Amino acid sequence: MFKKLAIFFLFISFASIADDGSRLWLKYDLLKDPKQREAYINLTKFVALNYNSPIATNAANELKIGFEGLLGKKIPVVQNWTGKTGGIILEVNTTGISVQHLVDDGFAIQQQKGNIFITAKTPSGVLYGAFELLRYIQTAKDLNKISVVSNPKVKIRMLNHWDNANGTVERGYAGSSMWKWTELPFRIDPRYIQYARANASIGINAASINNVNASSRFLTAEYLEKIKAVADILRPYGIRVFISVNFRSPRTLGGLKTSDPLDAEVRKWWNDKTKEIHEYIPDFGGFLVKANSEGEPGPQDYGRTHADGANMLAEAMRPYSGIVIWRAFVYNADPKGDRFKEAYEQFKPLDGTFDPKVIVQVKNGPIDFMPREPFHPMFGAFPKTTLGMEFQITQEYLGQSTHLTYLAPMFKECLDTDTYAKGKGSTVAKVIDGSLDSHQNSLMAGVANTGSDINWTGHPFNQANWYAFGRLAWNHTLSSEEIASEWIVMTLTKNSVSQEKIKNIMLKSLPVYISYTYPLGTAHMMGEGHHYGPEPWLAKSGRPDWTSVYYHRADSIGLGFDRTGKVSNALSLYHPEVQKLWGNADQCPLDYLLWFHHVAWDKKLSTGRTLWNELCVRYYGGVEEVKKLQTVWESMKTEIDDETFENVKGRLKIQEKEALWWRDACILYFINYARMPIPSPLAAPTRSLDEVKKLVEIYHLR
Incomplete structure (x- = not known):
């Protein structure tokens, strides 16, 4: 059945004429240059495979399909290649010089004796090497004398799906869930195969398939049978399945009176349930847990610690791989406190108490996936605990599916920042890849942006964020520019002039978005609940740290949250070198200024403008930049597929309208505190604050 589905899906993919985005970056369209095709054909006359496994077989088949699409010539897959030249040899080899520098999943691609060898210790490594070779051809790189050795920087490279059993996706902006639970296990959607191929092509090897606000239903036999069917599809592409679990499951499913992690019956229930899961999924990846956060149950309900809860589950997983x-996204509702500090303060006393099988998953910043946050203070402060990174690929606070926002620069900004934990060069990336503190395990997770939309991600450019996450999880030293260039040529156009224009749009997009939404380190001013559009005036909510005023602290004196000691001492959680960088308002980089300082409206900044004038310039400038992005995009009409061009064009118009919405809402609200004129030559908004507030009311009615 699996082979038939794969053939069917690939047939309908290549038979499509219009580019609806469904193929993502796996577009094996015929290369237009005959000389270029001929050069590649001479090096790819056959594919030989020396290892029999579903993953290795997929590697060979992917090369065969890719070569036939890109080069327009059928390529045979053979087993005996002795004496032949001009082919691709796939080798799984656990010994010898060719693999001595490789880790599991790593691969080498080298030309020897007239053939190109893709060598790895594992079948997964061969699969990743096959996709790397195809990427070389898709991006028109020279295969002559090719020599590549590539090892993943991070062991577990995971997508977190916040998908629910009813088909909804929490923070999903690309249609309903891609997992069709009502059809599983009896019907396998062919898109599952395309999903697996896309992830394997960028090195993603794990997927947690349900929402971290988890339903216990996913642990029932009914759903384990469904999850098994998904795991069986993903396994031949090297992807292991994880399940998000509800900590109260022993009570809701098992009928126990408690879910106390130190209770013997509770521990036995989890041991038995874990054994049952492995009967369905022998290579089960493990549990993902959100506990004692935003109303979710957890060990603290019983006076226990996060380590108590995590270690109980680790005990259940001990017989298995x-x-x-365990997610570190925890915070209390304290109007006098600072949510910035909560996770650090709850977890710091537990450093060194977690079982070796536990990874604590930490968001990139201390609040909640804001467009720009300081790196989380837990990074660099927990040498005895394996910390994993949690990025958000889905654009919850970044324009969702209507704003073009390329996120690789945001990921890189965090990864490349120095924690100074062990002196200069102790970057966040070295914390999460395990190299700084010699941890054997490592994790980078991304909250997925996939859905049922035909192009997977809603906005065509949101595909680039999925792609960028995978590439950086494999190799966090890649630059945002390199990743953008790859994605553009594989996905949008082979025209070099257009490629440069699109790359410039992508690299500008994040700073442009920040300028008209959260300039100078402002944060958390989005609409309540839906997290869309501006609501800086929000002062009442279910908890104080869900409001806007909690974060921006605007008053007649100035703007910003003082975290240097006057209101909060959160800055003290960082190492002294970081404190020095951010602790002085006169020297603090402007992008982080209002994260750490309450700054007077009339204070002159390093730009020569006052705080108020600088805010105005950035809000207004952001709107103008969106207009410029539209002009550049319009200039590429003849180079981009019509369907993609019109899709992006329409969304850019929405983005301009909503950038203006953000600008007017924030300017008209803050001016009541600043009591200063909008600087010349900027024109005052043509609508009142009350009119802007009505837009938010209308949105709530949707």
Whole structure:
């Protein structure tokens, strides 16, 4: 059945004429240059495979399909290649010089004796090497004398799906869930195969398939049978399945009176349930847990610690190869406190108490996936605990599916920042890849942006964020520019002039978005609940740290949250070198200024403008930049597929309208505190604050 589905899906993919985006970056369209095709054909006359496994077979088949599409010539897959030249040899080899520098999943691509060898210790490594070779051809790189050795920087490279059993996706902006639970296990959607191929092509090797606000239903036999069917599809592409679990499951499913992690019956229930899961999924990846956060149950309900809860599950996983991922996104509703500090303060006393099978998954910043946040203070402060990174690929606070926002620069900004934990060069990336503190395990997770939309991600450019996450999880030293260039040529156009224009749009997009939404380190001013559009005036909510005024602290004196000691001492959680960088308002980089300082409206900044004038310039400038992005995009009409061009064009118009919405809402609200004129030559908004507030009311009615 699996082979038939794969053939069917690939047939309908290549038979499509219009580019609806469904193929993502796996577009094996015929290369237009005959000389270029001929050069590649001479090096790819056959594919030889020396290892029999579903993953290795997929590697060979992917090369065969890719070569036939890109080069327009059928390529045979053979087993005996002795004496032949001009082919691709796939080798799984656990010994010898060719693999001595490789880790599991790593690969080498080298030309020897007239053939190109893709060598790895594992079948997964061969699969990743096959996709790397195809990427070389898709991006028109020279295969002559090719020599590549590539090892993943991070062991577990995971997508977190916040998908629910009813088909909804929490923070999903690309249609309903891609997992069709009502059809599983009896019907397998062919898109599952395309999903697996896309992830394997960028090195993603794990997927947690349900929402971290988890339903216990996913642990029932009914759903384990469904999850098994998904795991069986993903396994031949090297992807292991994880399940998000509800900590109260022993009570809701098992009928126990408690879910106390130190209770013997509770521990036995989890041991038995874990054994049952492995009967369905022998290579089960493990549990992902959100506990004692935003109303979710957890060990603190019983006076226990996060380590108590995580270690109980680790004990259940001990006979197996899987792990436990425990999220550190926790915070209390304290109007006098600082949510910035909550996770650090709850977890710091537990450093060194977690089982080796536990990874604590930490968001990139201390609040909640804001467009720009300081790196989380837990990074660099927990040498005895394996910390994993949690990025958000889905654009919850970044324009969702209507704003073009390329996120690789945001990921890189965090990864490349120095924690100074062990002196200069102790970057966040070295914390999460395990190299800084010699941890054997490592994790980078991304909250997925996939859905049922035909192009997977809603906005065509949101595909680039999925792609960028995978590439950086494999190799965090890649630059945003390199990744953008790859994605553009594989996805949008082979025209070099257009490629440069699109790359410039992508690289500008994040700073442009920040300028008209959250300039100078402002944060958390989005609409309540839906997290869309501006609501800086929000002062009442279910908890104080869900409001806007909690974060921006605007008053007649100035703007910003003082975290240097006057209101909060959160800055003290960082190492002295970081404190020095951010602690002085006169020297603090402007992008982080209002994260750490309450700054007077009339204070002159390093730009020569006052705080108020600088805010105005950035809000207004952001709107103008969106207009410029539209002009550049319009200039590429003849180079981009019509369907994609019109899709992006329409969304850019929405983005301009909503950038203006953000600008007017924030300017008209803050001017009541600043009591200063909008600087010349900027024109005052043509609508009142009350009129802007009505837009938010209308949105709530949707």
